[in-house]
Amino acid sequence: MAIRFDKATARVGAYVTGVDLRKELSDAEIATIYQGLLDHGVVFFRGQHITDEEHLRFALRFGTLSVPPLKARKDTGDPVADSVHVLNQTSPKGEGGDNWHADNTFMPHPPMGSMLRAITLPPVGGDTLWASAYAAYDDLSPQLKDLAENLVGIHDITPGAMKAIAKGHALDLERLRRDWPPVEHPVVRVHAETGRKLLYVNRSSVTRLKGLSPWENEALLPLLCDQVRHPEFQVRLTWEPGTMAFWDNRAVQHYAVPDYTERREMHRVTVDFARGFTD
Ligand SMILES: O=C(O)CCC(=O)C(=O)O
Numbered sequence: 001m002a003i004r005f006d007k008a009t010a011r012v013g014a015y016v017t018g019v020d021l022r023k024e025l026s027d028a029e030i031a032t033i034y035q036g037l038l039d040h041g042v043v044f045f046r047g048q049h050i051t052d053e054e055h056l057r058f059a060l061r062f063g064t065l066s067v068p069p070l071k072a073r074k075d076t077g078d079p080v081a082d083s084v085h086v087l088n089q090t091s092p093k094g095e096g097g098d099n100w101h102a103d104n105t106f107m108p109h110p111p112m113g114s115m116l117r118a119i120t121l122p123p124v125g126g127d128t129l130w131a132s133a134y135a136a137y138d139d140l141s142p143q144l145k146d147l148a149e150n151l152v153g154i155h156d157i158t159p160g161a162m163k164a165i166a167k168g169h170a171l172d173l174e175r176l177r178r179d180w181p182p183v184e185h186p187v188v189r190v191h192a193e194t195g196r197k198l199l200y201v202n203r204s205s206v207t208r209l210k211g212l213s214p215w216e217n218e219a220l221l222p223l224l225c226d227q228v229r230h231p232e233f234q235v236r237l238t239w240e241p242g243t244m245a246f247w248d249n250r251a252v253q254h255y256a257v258p259d260y261t262e263r264r265e266m267h268r269v270t271v272d273f274a275r276g277f278t279d
């Protein structure tokens with residue numbers, strides 16, 4: 001069966017068919033899926049009733065595991081249990097994904113991608129949205145593009161860590177801040193594999209723009225961060241049992257809608273692959 005991508009919207013996202021994630025895929029199939037990811041930013045697989053082992057095995061075909069600092073490694077000694085992060089949520093508690101963000105941009109080398117799969121879903125609600133950071137950049141006016149090109153964002157673990165602590169996660173804030181001091185990333189980045197420019201700021205990690213006065217930051221940071229909020233850059237996924245989403249964490253931001261009251265359980269594997277940015 002040939003692998004096929006059907007666009008979900010004009011600017012971002014595609015549904016993939018012709019893949020059975022329970023099977024060991026060929027190198028050519030993996031390359032096709034990776035190309036689809038580069039082309040669409042996020043790809044959705046339906047009807048994949050796989051185990052954590054199969055999820056992990058699929059992720060490892062693309063690169064190495066990235067361990068998200070805010071989801072403590074379990075260290076059970078079981079490599080599968082330690083690498084598959086369980087997001088167990090009952091809104092409004094959620095897991096902190098209810099803001100537009102790319103994952104862990106406070107890291108010097110943020111993860112390249114994530115694979116998230118639905119385990120238990122509420123009867124209604126709990127959709128996830130992705131927005132193209134390419135489209136967000138492309139649709140800025142030429143004047144604002146020029147301005148953004150010269151800006152650098154300070155990405156800090158503190159806001160995300162404080163949010164997770166407020167939600168009851170036992171995290172050591174001082175230690176996290178020591179291990180992950182703030183990092184600088186250009187506001188406009190160049191994706192190393194597609195060569196496309198994208199907007200790389202988000203409200204969940206970027207605390208300020210380097211060199212700007214507080215009032216300049218106050219005006220400019222929301223303007224740039226909120227560019228991804230335009231629906232014309234977005235795709236919205238309604239999960240079904242067996243749905244898997246695989247996103248290019250360089251090229252898209254995402255938002256988990258906390259509009260449900262029953263249990264929602266998702267399993268995620270975070271991966272590093274290939275190259276990041278050329279800037
Ligand atoms: O729960 C979701 O749909 C996404 C949560 C999230 O932000 C993530 O897995 O990175």
Ligand SMILES: [Fe+2]
Pocket residue numbers: 097101102103254
């Ligand atoms: Fe996330």
